[in-house]
Amino acid sequence: MYVNWADGWVRFLDKYVDIKRGERRSLHELGASLGYFSRIFKNRGFDVTGSDISSFIVGKAGKIQKDIKFFKFDVEKDSTDKKYDFVVAFEVLEHLKNPEKSLKNIRSMLKKGGTLVFSTPFPTKRSLTDPTHINVHPAFWWVKKGKSAGFSGTKVVYATFIPLMYRISKYFSFGFPIKTNLPYINSTCFLVFRNK
Numbered sequence: 001m002y003v004n005w006a007d008g009w010v011r012f013l014d015k016y017v018d019i020k021r022g023e024r025r026s027l028h029e030l031g032a033s034l035g036y037f038s039r040i041f042k043n044r045g046f047d048v049t050g051s052d053i054s055s056f057i058v059g060k061a062g063k064i065q066k067d068i069k070f071f072k073f074d075v076e077k078d079s080t081d082k083k084y085d086f087v088v089a090f091e092v093l094e095h096l097k098n099p100e101k102s103l104k105n106i107r108s109m110l111k112k113g114g115t116l117v118f119s120t121p122f123p124t125k126r127s128l129t130d131p132t133h134i135n136v137h138p139a140f141w142w143v144k145k146g147k148s149a150g151f152s153g154t155k156v157v158y159a160t161f162i163p164l165m166y167r168i169s170k171y172f173s174f175g176f177p178i179k180t181n182l183p184y185i186n187s188t189c190f191l192v193f194r195n196k
Contacts, residue, residue: 006036008161008173009090009119016157017117017192022046025085028109030075031092033057035065042068046086051075075102083111089118091188093142094133103149103193110195116151119188122158124181139189146193153194161186 014020022045029038032050034057042048042065050065051073052058061070073080075089076098087106093099106116120142121127127136139156146154158179162172163186180187 003036003039004170004173005161006040006090007170008175009159010037010040011173012159012161012175013117013190016155016190017115019086019117020044026082026111027086027088028080028082028084030073030087030089030106031095032061032070035061035068035070037088037090038068038070039065041088049082049084075105079105080109082109083114084109085111085114087114087116089116091119091121093118094120094127094135096135099135099142100145100149103145103151107150107195112195114195116146116193116195117190119159119190122179122187122189124187126181126183139191142189142191146191150196151193152196153192155192157190157192159188159190161188 025046027041027046027048029050032038032052035050038048038050048068050061050068050070053074055072058070058072076096087109096102121136122138123136127133143154157177159175160178160180161175163184
């Protein structure tokens, strides 16, 4: 069911990022959880790996998505020798103590010309009072931190998704390019950064 939700997010991003076909390009998902986004990208032809900070979740993801490699990884501390065409992180960076360092580490994971795509909530009463959200900032803050980490070509897109419709079908999971602060409505901010 949650793959339907993820499918709507990825289809929304198709309008802004070249992710419709993997064409053997590499993609790493940070904070992959059970790998729903990873599955979508694998099905599109990307060479996908996923990671999460939780060993338990990595084990579960590997059992659900058997043809995708998942590993334990802390983007604030760890590094990887492999370079990727894309790194994606959906609703992850707001949970990190040091997102600035994480952005630098993510940039080191990207090939030259590679792309970081991430989402993060913008400041609202709901996003600011979530105890797991320790770094909720407006888009301009993330753009500034991205440029400081060496990224260029930044793009910001706000998105609002109608809740629970994804439970009917993936085709009912779609977004609108608007920013809203309505209760029970899923609204987020997508940012796209290019590695120089």
